[in-house]
Amino acid sequence: MSASVDNTKSFLEVSPGIRNWLYTLDHKRIGLMYLCGILFSLLLGGAFALLVRTALFSPGLTIVGQDWYNKFFTLHGAVMVFLVIIPGIPAALGNMVLPVQLGAPDVAFPKLNLASFYLWCSGAFLLLLATALGDVDTGWTFYTPYSLESQTAVIPAVAGAFVLGFSSIFTGLNFLVTIHKFRPAHMGWFQMPLNLWALYATALMQVLATPVLGITLLLLFVERFMQIGIFDPTLGGDPVLFQHCFWFYSHPAVYIMIVPAMGVISEMITTFSRKHIFGYRFIAYSSVALALFSFLVWGHHMFVSGQSRLANMVFSALTFSVGIPSAIKVFNWTATLYKGDIRLDTPMLYVLSFLILFTIGGLTGIFLAVLSIDVHLHDTYFVVAHFHYVMMGSTLVAFIGALHYWWPKFTGRMYPEALGKLCAWGVFVGFNLTFLPQFVMGSRGMPRRYWDFDPEYTLYHRLSTIGAFLLGISLFVVVCYLAWSLKRGKKATQNPWGGTTLEWVAPTPPTTFNFPEPPPEVELYDYDDLVEVPNANEDGVTNWERRPATGKPAKAHH
Amino acid sequence: MKACAEPGRRSCPAPRPWVLAFFAFLLVLAIAPSGPRLGGQDLLGAPALAPATAVAQDAPPAAAPPPAELSWWEQKAKQPYVHEGTYWLPPQASPAAKGPDNLFIAVLAMSAFFFFAITAAVIYFVIKYRHRPGHKAEPSPAHNDALEITWTVIPTIIVVILFVYGWRSYIDLTAIPETRPENQIMVTAQKWNWSFRYYNGVEDNVLHVPQDQPVKLTMTSTDVLHSLFIPVFRVKQDVVPRRFTYAWFWATKPGVYRLYCTEYCGKDHSLMKTVVVVHSSGEYEKFLAEAFAKQQSLSGPALGESVFKKKGCEGCHSLDGSTRLGPTFKGAWGEQVKLADGSTITVDEKYIRDAILAPQAQSRPGFPPAMPVIPLSDKEIEGVIEFIKAQK
Numbered sequence: 001m002s003a004s005v006d007n008t009k010s011f012l013e014v015s016p017g018i019r020n021w022l023y024t025l026d027h028k029r030i031g032l033m034y035l036c037g038i039l040f041s042l043l044l045g046g047a048f049a050l051l052v053r054t055a056l057f058s059p060g061l062t063i064v065g066q067d068w069y070n071k072f073f074t075l076h077g078a079v080m081v082f083l084v085i086i087p088g089i090p091a092a093l094g095n096m097v098l099p100v101q102l103g104a105p106d107v108a109f110p111k112l113n114l115a116s117f118y119l120w121c122s123g124a125f126l127l128l129l130a131t132a133l134g135d136v137d138t139g140w141t142f143y144t145p146y147s148l149e150s151q152t153a154v155i156p157a158v159a160g161a162f163v164l165g166f167s168s169i170f171t172g173l174n175f176l177v178t179i180h181k182f183r184p185a186h187m188g189w190f191q192m193p194l195n196l197w198a199l200y201a202t203a204l205m206q207v208l209a210t211p212v213l214g215i216t217l218l219l220l221f222v223e224r225f226m227q228i229g230i231f232d233p234t235l236g237g238d239p240v241l242f243q244h245c246f247w248f249y250s251h252p253a254v255y256i257m258i259v260p261a262m263g264v265i266s267e268m269i270t271t272f273s274r275k276h277i278f279g280y281r282f283i284a285y286s287s288v289a290l291a292l293f294s295f296l297v298w299g300h301h302m303f304v305s306g307q308s309r310l311a312n313m314v315f316s317a318l319t320f321s322v323g324i325p326s327a328i329k330v331f332n333w334t335a336t337l338y339k340g341d342i343r344l345d346t347p348m349l350y351v352l353s354f355l356i357l358f359t360i361g362g363l364t365g366i367f368l369a370v371l372s373i374d375v376h377l378h379d380t381y382f383v384v385a386h387f388h389y390v391m392m393g394s395t396l397v398a399f400i401g402a403l404h405y406w407w408p409k410f411t412g413r414m415y416p417e418a419l420g421k422l423c424a425w426g427v428f429v430g431f432n433l434t435f436l437p438q439f440v441m442g443s444r445g446m447p448r449r450y451w452d453f454d455p456e457y458t459l460y461h462r463l464s465t466i467g468a469f470l471l472g473i474s475l476f477v478v479v480c481y482l483a484w485s486l487k488r489g490k491k492a493t494q495n496p497w498g499g500t501t502l503e504w505v506a507p508t509p510p511t512t513f514n515f516p517e518p519p520p521e522v523e524l525y526d527y528d529d530l531v532e533v534p535n536a537n538e539d540g541v542t543n544w545e546r547r548p549a550t551g552k553p554a555k556a557h558h
Numbered sequence: 559m560k561a562c563a564e565p566g567r568r569s570c571p572a573p574r575p576w577v578l579a580f581f582a583f584l585l586v587l588a589i590a591p592s593g594p595r596l597g598g599q600d601l602l603g604a605p606a607l608a609p610a611t612a613v614a615q616d617a618p619p620a621a622a623p624p625p626a627e628l629s630w631w632e633q634k635a636k637q638p639y640v641h642e643g644t645y646w647l648p649p650q651a652s653p654a655a656k657g658p659d660n661l662f663i664a665v666l667a668m669s670a671f672f673f674f675a676i677t678a679a680v681i682y683f684v685i686k687y688r689h690r691p692g693h694k695a696e697p698s699p700a701h702n703d704a705l706e707i708t709w710t711v712i713p714t715i716i717v718v719i720l721f722v723y724g725w726r727s728y729i730d731l732t733a734i735p736e737t738r739p740e741n742q743i744m745v746t747a748q749k750w751n752w753s754f755r756y757y758n759g760v761e762d763n764v765l766h767v768p769q770d771q772p773v774k775l776t777m778t779s780t781d782v783l784h785s786l787f788i789p790v791f792r793v794k795q796d797v798v799p800r801r802f803t804y805a806w807f808w809a810t811k812p813g814v815y816r817l818y819c820t821e822y823c824g825k826d827h828s829l830m831k832t833v834v835v836v837h838s839s840g841e842y843e844k845f846l847a848e849a850f851a852k853q854q855s856l857s858g859p860a861l862g863e864s865v866f867k868k869k870g871c872e873g874c875h876s877l878d879g880s881t882r883l884g885p886t887f888k889g890a891w892g893e894q895v896k897l898a899d900g901s902t903i904t905v906d907e908k909y910i911r912d913a914i915l916a917p918q919a920q921s922r923p924g925f926p927p928a929m930p931v932i933p934l935s936d937k938e939i940e941g942v943i944e945f946i947k948a949q950k
Contacts, residue, residue: 066825139822145799146782146824151926233800239783240798273687276700282710304785305796306803309732313725320717327713328706334676335705337683341695344688352680359676363669366717370665370724372658372731376647376792379785379820443646443662445789447820450828454816456639527695 008516010412010509025110026512028410030117031095035403037124038092039479041083042396046472048076053434053468056461059453069451070137071152077140078157082164083124085391086253088399089260090206091120091171094199096410098175100503101193104182105513107174116174119167126160129153139449141250142217144231144242148224155224162217165210168256172206175199186521190284193501193524194277197284198263201291205252205259209295213249216242240305247298255294257391259287261398262329265354268405269333271499272348273340276525279332286325293322303374312371319369326362330355345497346420350401353428354394361389364439379449382442385435393431400427400478407482408492412509414541415485419477426474433467490539498530498544631764631835634814651790651815651836652807657727658792665720731792734806737774740843741767745777747784747797747819748930749883750826751870760849761868765834768842769812775805780930785821788834796821809836826873857937862945865938874928877949883928887949898923910943 006014011028021029051072055062064072095113099106107113130136133153138146142161147154179200183192219230220242229235231242262283270277277283299307299315333355342348364386368374377383401424408414437460442448446457453461495504503510505519523529529547536543628636643649646666647659687693743765744755755761767773777786777797784797791807819830837845856864866872874883885895893905898921903909912920917929934942 066828070822070825070827137824143783143822146822149782149926149928150824233798274689274695275698278699279701279706281701282706304794306798306801309728312728316724316728317721320721323717324710324713328710330676331709332706334679334683337680337687339696339698340683340687341689341693342684342687344684352684355680356677359673363673366669366720367662367665369717370658370661370720371728372724372792373662373665375728375731375794376658376662376789378794379787440646444641444643445648445787445816445818447787447818447828449822452828454639456641525700 005512007511007513009511010507011512012412012509014512023114025106025114027099027107027110027113028096028510028514030113031092031097032410034087034092034095034117034120037121038084038088039482041079041124043476043479045076045079045084046475048072048079050468050472052076053465055451056453057465058461059455059458066451067137070449071135073449074136074139075131078127078136078161080391081140081253082161083127085257085395085399086164086168087120087171088257088395089264089402090175090199090202090256091116091167093264093399093402093406094175094202094260095171097406097503098178098196098199099182100506100510100514101196101501102178102182102187103184103502103515103519104178105515108177108181109174112170112174116167116170119163119170123160123162123164123167126156126163130157130160141246142220142242143246144220144223144237144239145233147220148232155221158217158220162214162221165214165217168206169210172203172210175203176207179203184519184521190281191524192284194266194280194283194287195260195263195501198259198266198287201287202256202260202263205256205291205294209249209252209256212245213253216245216249219245240302240307243302243305244298247301248295251298251301252291252294254387254390255290257395259290261354261395262287264402264405265333265351265398266329267499267501268347268351268401269336270525271405271497272343272345272351273337274343274498274527275336275340276527277332278335278338279328280525282328283332286328289325290322293318293325297322300369300374303371304378316369316371316374320366323362323366323369326358330359330362344421346415346417346424347401347405347497349421349424350397350404350427353424353431354397354401357389357393357397357428357431361386361394364389376445377442379447380442381438381446381448384448385438385442388435388438393435397427397431400475403482405497406503407485408496408508408541409503409506410509411486411489412492413485413487413489414492414496414539415489416481419481423474423478423481426470426477430467430469430471430474434464434471435467437461437463437467490541491537493536493541493543495530495544496542498527498532500525500527500530504544631814631833635833648789650792651809651811651813652792653810654727654730654808655790655792657723657730661720661723661727664723668716732806734774734804735772737772737806740846741771741773743767743773743775745775745786745797746780747777747786747830748780748870748873749782749824749928750819750830750873752786752817752819752830752832753868753870756846756849758846758850760846760853762849763832763868763870765817765832766842766845767807767809767834767836769809769836769838772806772808777803777805781928782823783821784819784823784830787818787820788815789818790815791834794820809834812836812838812841856941858941859944859948861938861941862943862948863941865934865942866945869932869934884925885922887946889950891947891949895922897921905946907943910946911939914939914942 011026021033024030052069055064055069055072095107130153133156135152136154136157137152138150138154142154142158179196222228223230223232223237227235229237231237231239233239266277266283297315297319299311300319303312364382368377368383368386404415404420441457441460446453492508494508500522501524502519502522505522506514507516530544531547533543533545647662650656650659740757742757746753746755752763752765753761754763754765756766775786777795778801779797779799781799785794786797786805787794788807791809793805793807795803795805797803813836815834815836817832817834819827823830853864876882876886877888879886879888890905894902895905896902903920909920913929914932914934917931918927921927
């Protein structure tokens with residue numbers, strides 16, 4: 001960040017050239033590079049998912065044998081969790097949006113930010129290396145003792161996840177310091193956009209939980225090389241200990257995935273309803289509550305692992321506590337729609353999909369929190385369907401929606417709206433067709449991670465496979481038209497959706513330090529001053545302009 | 559629909575087309591045939607389609623098994639599966655299944671209520687307040703503490719109730735009552751096979767249990783994690799190496815039910831399944847006594863074959879010349895094989911005995927060191943030697 005940088009030109013145009021991108025310290029460029037990597041990983045993970053679904057079109061041997069099937073679902077899980085969903089919203093979109101929403105020129109530690117990006121690349125490279133070296137077949141959870149004796153490329157995969165963990169920790173640390181230190185004087189904690197509350201809660205979890213994953217994977221590494229008997233029962237180790245360590249990270253990781261999704265949903269739902277978010281404080285507090293509770297519920301992944309019944313009781317009780325902040329958010333979002341002026345642009349279609357899919361994902365979580373029901377449903381397709389509703393139906397849908405929402409701001413181009421809406425419907429219908437039948441299979445007793453299945457499930461598996469292809473094609477088209485729009489899309493205006501947060505005050509695309517001059521103080525989620533101006537630029541794109549100060553009476557609430 | 563049948567009502571409004579379409583869809587889902595059977599297994603675990611590694615191999619061994627009379631449970635297991643449970647759940651065959659099932663229905667009803675309420679509210683708001691010419695957002699409060707506290711407290715009360723009932727029915731499902739020694743069964747899981755050992759020393763790959771008595775399973779694994787899952791009893795418990803875990807149930811109906819492994823355990827995880835046979839009262843002891851007599855009468859290659867099946871040897875050692883995790887038994891007898899230390903050794907009595915009792919001492923290049931120590935009696939080892947000799 002040298003002072004000689006031109007802060008009047010768009011960050012995309014200033015200092016072009018591949019070198020200037022690779023060495024950039026600009027959070028928006030780093031965010032865009034993350035985005036490219038994440039979208040590539042999404043297509044890769046999606047391809048593995050379609051291979052899994054194709055293999056399950058009929059019982060018995062279809063396209064591949066057991067060996068390959070096991071590798072496909074492992075790689076699908078590892079790529080989607082570690083490379084797509086965990087970094088998706090915080091590292092790609094958060095990086096671009098967080099400093100701008102604060103009115104800041106960059107994150108607190110720009111070099112650390114670039115370092116996290118290259119750590120992400122290194123981790124991704126190691127994971128892909130594991131794929132090239134003959135794959136991994138342990139499942140993304142690396143459960144011992146199978147992961148200790150598997151003859152596949154477990155070491156590079158574990159090393160990849162280890163390195164990716166550091167990328168996540170550095171990003172979290174950066175965000176925490178940025179939010180604490182770079183808030184403008186007029187922005188107290190309760191004047192922050194809800195997206196920042198969510199990113200703050202996420203960063204807390206990243207910093208506190210991810211080191212445990214690092215330690216666990218390191219121990220697995222050491223155990224494979226030196227056989228010192230931590231997890232290996234034949235050496236006196238405890239394989240269940242691995243599950244405790246693994247889920248101590250990986251349960252908060254579920255909230256590292258979903259909490260930022262809730263943040264972007266809060267931003268979008270108020271903008272497209274043209275109405276103040278309902279219950280700001282309850283939403284903000286519930287993000288923090290989720291972050292805290294998320295550390296106390298890891299044992300619910302282990303209800304049938306052989307841990308004591310007392311532990312099961314405590315973990316079941318704590319698990320229910322997670323349901324409450326989630327329910328509060330859903331009610332508040334729904335109430336935000338009340339008496340609004342709802343605009344069904346593509347991002348809003350994803351928001352509405354999220355509301356419905358997250359409700360299903362959350363409610364089916366209640367089944368699994370009830371101890372006696374969980375015994376039956378554990379490790380069946382019911383669990384598979386439940387966590388896909390949360391991780392994919394909620395987090396990924398929110399990510400894709402938010403990508404459309406901020407796409408014009410950071411690329412300066414609009415995506416094709418009609419195609420966008422069509423794909424949003426494709427994602428919603430395809431997703432439900434894929435995963436609703438899996439609830440039925442699971443509660444009837446179909447175990448997960450099965451290459452072969454009993455013939456009476458054929459119909460449900462086929463519906464699921466057809467849905468998966470609809471979903472896969474829709475997402476593929478989304479990635480294609482976004483790439484297309486970079487050059488051919490309509491030129492975006494400064495504020496095409498009428499948002500009230502600071503990024504909509506910045507130029508489109510923002511300059512290197514985001515704002516050519518210090519941003520003004522804006523009233524958060526106050527839409528009264530914004531006026532819609534259709535056909536605001538040469539491409540006919542709408543813009544929302546701030547009306548000159550009128551003598552309207554001060555607001556009654558607050 | 560019932561209202562239409564009431565006397566006094568003259569006509570019923572015709573249901574809307576989309577309602578009909580929805581029910582037609584549900585009907586199709588419920589009754590549609592499950593499509594042609596392309597592969598998979600029958601209930602007793604004989605692959606209808608050989609595992610992928612064996613696909614390219616020759617025809618099965620010429621020595622066909624003698625056409626023994628099938629027992630009732632073997633016949634039953636061969637019949638096509640008929641789903642007898644509700645739309646959501648498998649049938650119940652244990653009193654402890656009632657608790658979780660009732661809770662499942664309760665949570666389902668509660669979820670359906672909240673899901674439809676939220677979805678209806680979202681759709682109603684989107685239609686009523688959608689943007690259209692002349693429509694504007696109306697002023698409305700940005701928060702309402704009373705309302706928000708209400709919708710915090712109501713879910714809290716609901717989940718506390720669910721927790722209490724979930725915990726109580728979990729105790730019913732897992733607190734093991736006093737069981738007769740005859741009903742205590744040792745379970746050994748190994749890749750990818752279940753072995754059940756009964757009080758009189760009989761071993762079998764099928765779980766036999768008596769009706770209307772508590773049965774206790776004491777389980778361990780010889781290699782990686784497995785999990786025992788019997789859907790009709792709503793029982794599931796992980797099986798951990800070098801540790802005992804327990805499960806119990808009280809079977810109410812004689813019959814043949816499925817048993818799966820539900821913890822991913824490697825290549826043939828999805829083929830690691832067998833059945834539970836519930837015998838009507840008195841039949842269980844009779845079966846075990848007969849099985850014991852049969853086991854005692856076996857010797858030589860027949861004993862070897864029985865050990866080969868019950869100890870799960872066939873998971874890794876084929877009889878048809880194909881290579882699985884370990885070397886095939888076909889033509890193995892008398893072969894000269896290379897060991898990892900470079901020496902050559904003949905497959906003879908001594909080699910086989912050592913390979914069973916201390917498998918890692920003479921590991922062979924090209925095969926992972928996956929063979930567990932299998933404690934067999936001398937008589938059983940002799941049987942296995944005779945059995946391998948017979949695999950020409």
